[in-house]
Amino acid sequence: MCGRFCLDTPAAELISQLRPWLDHDDADWLNHYAARSLIRPQEPVLILRQEHGRARIAHVLWGLMPGWVKDPTQGPRPFNARAETLSEKASFRGPWRHHRCLIPCSSYLEKDHRIQRLDQQLFWLGGIWDRWIGSDGSEVETCCVITTEANPLVQPVHNRMPVIIPNGLEEAWLEPGDAMHRQALEPLLEPGDSQGWTRTLIARQAGSASSQQLALEGIAPFNP
Template sequence: MCGRFSLQCSVDQLPLPLLDVLPADHRRHYSPRALVSPSEPVLALVRDEGVQRAALLLWGLLPSWVKDPTQGPRPINARSETVPQKTSFRGAWRHRRCLIPATAFFEKRHCFRPSHGGVFWLAGLWERWLGADGSEVDTCTVLTTSPNALVEPWHPRMPVLIPEGLEQAWLAPVHGAELQALEALFSPWSPADWIHEGPAPRPGRSDVVQGSLF
C-alpha cells in the first residue's frame, strides 16, 4: 500500500501540466509538506467535465453512490489489478483518473524517492460525492501494484507511478481497448535511479508536517 507520501518542492518545481493550471491564489498559499497522511487534502491534477485542472482532494475515496458519508470504509489505496471490476472503483477508473505529485512515498516508515530528487506522479482515482443539501466532497485513492526489488524487502505493495510525458494519456477520456491499454502502467516500475532511506519520523511530531498545501 501507500499510506504516506511527501511533496517537498517549491511551487515552481511542480510538474508543468499541474503548474500551468494552478490558480494564482493556490500558488500564493502553496507550501511544501514533509508528510501527507490519509484524510488530509492532497493536490492533484484531474480532468473534470472535459477541462484539465488542479484540485484539492481528501485522501480516502468516498464513492458517489454512498448515502451516508460518515459510514463505511474510505480506502486510501486500491489494488490496480482489480479496479476495472470492483464496484467501488470501476466508475472512477473509467471516468475519473487523477495524478498526485509527490517527492517521496513511505512504506512502514521506510522512505523511497528518486535519486535526482525530483517530483513524480502517483496514479490515483477520484470521486465527487453530492449531498442532498447540495454539498460536494471530492476524494481520492492511490493505486497500488506488486513491489519491485527495491520495495519488496519492506512491503508487499507499492504505488503505481505514471511516467513523465504520459499525463495526457492517463487523464484522457478513453474507453474499450484504449482504457485497457492503460493497464500496462500497472506493472512494477524499474527501481533504477531510486533510493531507499531509513524509517521516516512518526506522524504527530512538530518537525514532521512543515506547512500545508493551501
C-alpha cells in the same frame, strides 16, 4: 500499499512541473502553497484531473468516498485501490473508467523507509477520484492511490507499491476513453523500474509525531 507520502518540493519547482495545466484561477492556492513533509489519509491532497475536456489542478480529500453512497459517515474510505481489482470492485469501477487522476509526490514512506527518485524530482502517483453530492447540494471530492506489486527496490519493506505514471503520459492517463483505451493503460499498472530510484531509512526525531518532522539516517542507496 501507500499510506504516507510527501510533497515538500519548493514552490518554483512545483509550478514548473504543473505549468502546462495551470490556470489564472490557481493563483490563490499557489500563493499559499506550503511544503508538506508528511501527508496522511483523510488530509487534503493536490491532484491533476480531467473535467470538461481539459486537465486541471484540484484539492480533494485522500480516502475515496464513492459518489453513490447514501450516508457519507458510514462505510470505509479506502486510501489505496489495488490495480488488480479496479474494474471489479463497485467503489473503484466507475472512477477507474471516468475519473483517473495524478497526484504529485516528492517521495513516499513505507515502514520507516523513504522511496524517491535519485534526482529528487517530482513524480506522479496514479490515482482515481470521485465526487459525492448530498441532498442539500453539498459536495465532497475524494481520491485514492492505486497500488501494484512491489518492485525489487520496495519488496524488502512491503509487497505493494504505488503505481507511478511516467512523465509525458499525463494526458493519456487522464483521458476517460473507452474499454480499448483502458486496456492500453494496463501496462502502466505494472511495477515501476527500480533504476533511478533510492530507498532510505528514516530516523524519527523526538517529538516527530506532533511536528511531523522526519530526519534521514544515511544508508547506502539500494541498487537492484
